[in-house]
Amino acid sequence: MVLAALGVVGTVVWYALAWYGIRTLRELRDAVDQRSPNSE
Structure with a gap:
């Protein structure tokens, strides 16, 4: 019973x-995409 609870x-x-x-990776990717055109 304890193992089942721990598993859940x-x-x-x-x-x-x-x-x-x-979600964090998506936010970082969006930030990088927004920064790329400015560097070019």
Whole structure:
């Protein structure tokens, strides 16, 4: 029972980190895309 609960919590945490990481990467990519034309 404890292992099952830990598995569920771990999965939720992993998904949350993955979603947050993807969102952060998208924001960084957008920032780089906006900066590129200015450098040229």
